[in-house]
Amino acid sequence: MAKWWLLLGSVLLAGCSTVQHKPIADDPFYAPVYPDTPPTKIAPTGSIYMDNQVSSLYSDMRAHKVGDIITVVLRESTSASKSANNEIKKGSDMSLDPIYAGGGNITIGGNPIDLRYKDSINTKREAGADQSNSLSGSISANVMQVLSNGNLVIRGEKWITLNNGEEFVRITGLVRSQDIGPDNTIESQRVANARIQYSGTGSFADSQKVGWLNQFFFSDWWPF
Template sequence: MKLILKLLPLLLLGACAANQQKPIPDDPYYAPVYPDDGNSGLVPTGSIFEHNRATPLFSDLKAHRVGDIVTIQLVESTQAKKSAANQISKGSDLTVNPLTAAGSNVTINGKSLDLGYSDSMDTKRSAGTDQSNSLSGEISANVIQVLGNGNLVVRGEKWITINNGDEFIRITGIVRPQDITTSNTVQSPRVANARIQYSGTGTFADSQKVGWLSKFFMSDWWPF
């Protein structure tokens, strides 16, 4: 009973960690960014030309302003493999022949005085890990900031509702305008400081999670 009372605070701590807020659609952090209306700073000269909305004659349609949309092609593939093997062998053998004196063996209680010793140790250890992940698809993101060097800070999300659960993809990062193709796309490996999240919510996603009590027994808090 005392042990249970001592572990109760740790169990409650694990329960609080399991009740963290889940990702939800329409998160304000991932809300789309809309450009300015472009009417600010207009000078009443009578001209119908608006510099803020003008497009140079020889420019393309690639994203380059706050509020523009760029399509990010998810081409992620990682593979890691590691193996290690150690072998330690050690042995020793010592033998002392019977001691002799005056041409005969030295004896104690009728037994010859000699010594023999042998020892050996053989230890083998091996370990290996193999992991691979891949993610493909497309997601459109908003340009939320244009940095001083021209790089674009992008952020966006996509939610898909399937039966009783939702799946979502979120991405944030920095894109160079030079890496954006003429079709206004850029591959995810060229997104700097990229943070890509692909997960889900609902019954199917919850069934793959480990309960908070099981997490406690698998955590560093469990002393055994």
């Protein structure tokens, strides 16, 4: 009985360890940073150009300071294939002919003394896995920090509400100012240390998840 309770406890422990917290919208980690610019009083002069304007006709519109927004063009594609073959063969054969002595075979109870032993082991395993993913689209991120070398730390998220739940895209990473295009966009392949997350919540997303009991059977806790 104690063994059954121990097995049940292991199953529950493995199931609890696989439970993940659901993502929420407006996560403080992805909250945008707003630049704190002190207001200045500008006397109206009637001129087209005003000193309090953020940019002019000749200024660079690319993101370069904290609080700026940059658009990341998502063009991700991955493909992986793996196969493994493992075969083990082992055999043994041993024999002992009847013992001959004194002009005849030595017997026990009228039966000659001999020995025959033979065994063989053949184990073969094959495994294969193929996986491919692609992600395209765009997401606007916020410049969270400007490093001493001019690189930008960006972070942002996008939530889309659907009939059966919500879908979201999140991105974090490092961007070189030189890689930003004139239209203030950058390819996702040029985002260093990128963390791109695309998932969803709701009944549609939950239907594609594996239950905790099945996760136990596919985890390292399953002894077989």
